[in-house]
Amino acid sequence: MRLLTNAPGHRDSDTWRAVASFRAAPRSGIWALIGHALSLYRESRKYDCVVLGGGHRADSLYCVVAALVPLRRTPCVRIDCLWYMPRTRLQRQLKRWQLRLESRAVDAYVVWAKREIEAYARAFGLSPDRIFFIPYHHTLNRVALEPWDGGYVFSGGNFGRDYPTLIAAARGLPVEVRIACSRPELFRGLDVPPNVDIRGYTHEEFLKALAGCRLSVVALQGGLLHSGGQQTFLNSMALGKPTIVTDPEGAREYIEHGVTGLLVEPGNAPKLRQSILTLLQDGDAAAMMGRCAMEAGRRRTTEAHFQELVALIERRVLGKDGTPMRAPERPARA
Numbered sequence: 001m002r003l004l005t006n007a008p009g010h011r012d013s014d015t016w017r018a019v020a021s022f023r024a025a026p027r028s029g030i031w032a033l034i035g036h037a038l039s040l041y042r043e044s045r046k047y048d049c050v051v052l053g054g055g056h057r058a059d060s061l062y063c064v065v066a067a068l069v070p071l072r073r074t075p076c077v078r079i080d081c082l083w084y085m086p087r088t089r090l091q092r093q094l095k096r097w098q099l100r101l102e103s104r105a106v107d108a109y110v111v112w113a114k115r116e117i118e119a120y121a122r123a124f125g126l127s128p129d130r131i132f133f134i135p136y137h138h139t140l141n142r143v144a145l146e147p148w149d150g151g152y153v154f155s156g157g158n159f160g161r162d163y164p165t166l167i168a169a170a171r172g173l174p175v176e177v178r179i180a181c182s183r184p185e186l187f188r189g190l191d192v193p194p195n196v197d198i199r200g201y202t203h204e205e206f207l208k209a210l211a212g213c214r215l216s217v218v219a220l221q222g223g224l225l226h227s228g229g230q231q232t233f234l235n236s237m238a239l240g241k242p243t244i245v246t247d248p249e250g251a252r253e254y255i256e257h258g259v260t261g262l263l264v265e266p267g268n269a270p271k272l273r274q275s276i277l278t279l280l281q282d283g284d285a286a287a288m289m290g291r292c293a294m295e296a297g298r299r300r301t302t303e304a305h306f307q308e309l310v311a312l313i314e315r316r317v318l319g320k321d322g323t324p325m326r327a328p329e330r331p332a333r334a
Helices: 014-019 030-044 057-068 089-105 115-124 163-170 203-212 230-238 269-281 283-299 302-318
Strands: 003-005 020-022 049-052 076-078 108-111 131-133 153-156 177-180 196-199 215-218 243-245
Touching: 003 030, 014 020, 014 302, 030 049, 030 057, 049 057, 049 302, 057 076, 057 089, 076 302, 089 115, 108 115, 108 302, 115 131, 153 163, 153 203, 163 177, 163 269, 177 203, 203 230, 215 230, 215 269, 230 243, 230 283, 243 269, 269 283
Parallel strands: 003 020, 003 049, 049 076, 076 108, 108 131, 153 177, 153 215, 177 196, 215 243
Antiparallel strands: none
């Protein structure tokens, strides 16, 4: 099996490196993105399958070209399906039309939370038979970090976060709460208490702060189409940190509540505050949770993730004998 991809992973997965030819996606520039998509399309006929995971508009551009050009189509898998619901009705209709068009070129979508299978199918009219859950992975493979206890609570992230609820929960806590975020507009109008420190962090600073916290909180917004935060809370778990996530429906495939972490419903500041206090006040329980979290988090390796992806492509996209097995389109339930 020979794969063409813009999904990184070749540095940390022997399995992925053995089967995938990597083409890095450009970071910006519309003409560079168009050129990348066209280059992938030209090369695609030399490969058994194209795997799109660059996380850029180039992925969509490739799918549009492959859907519209009446030539031999190479099987395609999209693994970076981080989609949000547009705000206006017109934007939602356009997004649905766009993804329906692109779906003509896509044999399988990979998501990182099981709830997204039905959520995406309903929102965009995609067939749930083509959407598959594969657990995400921690990203500490090439990072030399020794966990320690700096005595503070840490939270971070720029998108899909619910910092008003976290700040409300943090008010008056007997510890410092450090928030790593480079979007000051998210805190405009909020009364930030003196024990909360907010600033932007580099990637290296973020990981170092995560390694040094007493516990980690991944405060996620409720009601979003996309469940995020997997990289952050898996890194936290792999570092042995007691971890609280405010997205039970999206995180339950990774966290066993009360054992490897705590799951709190989104928007519930009193419950989040009590969960933080429980871990701060019961050091033995927090230490046990951290040990269980480390064991669970470190099992979610990049290698394990790409092994599952390669197995999915072999089984559900190409078939055991290498013959494409595109599932018939089954519309999502209204």
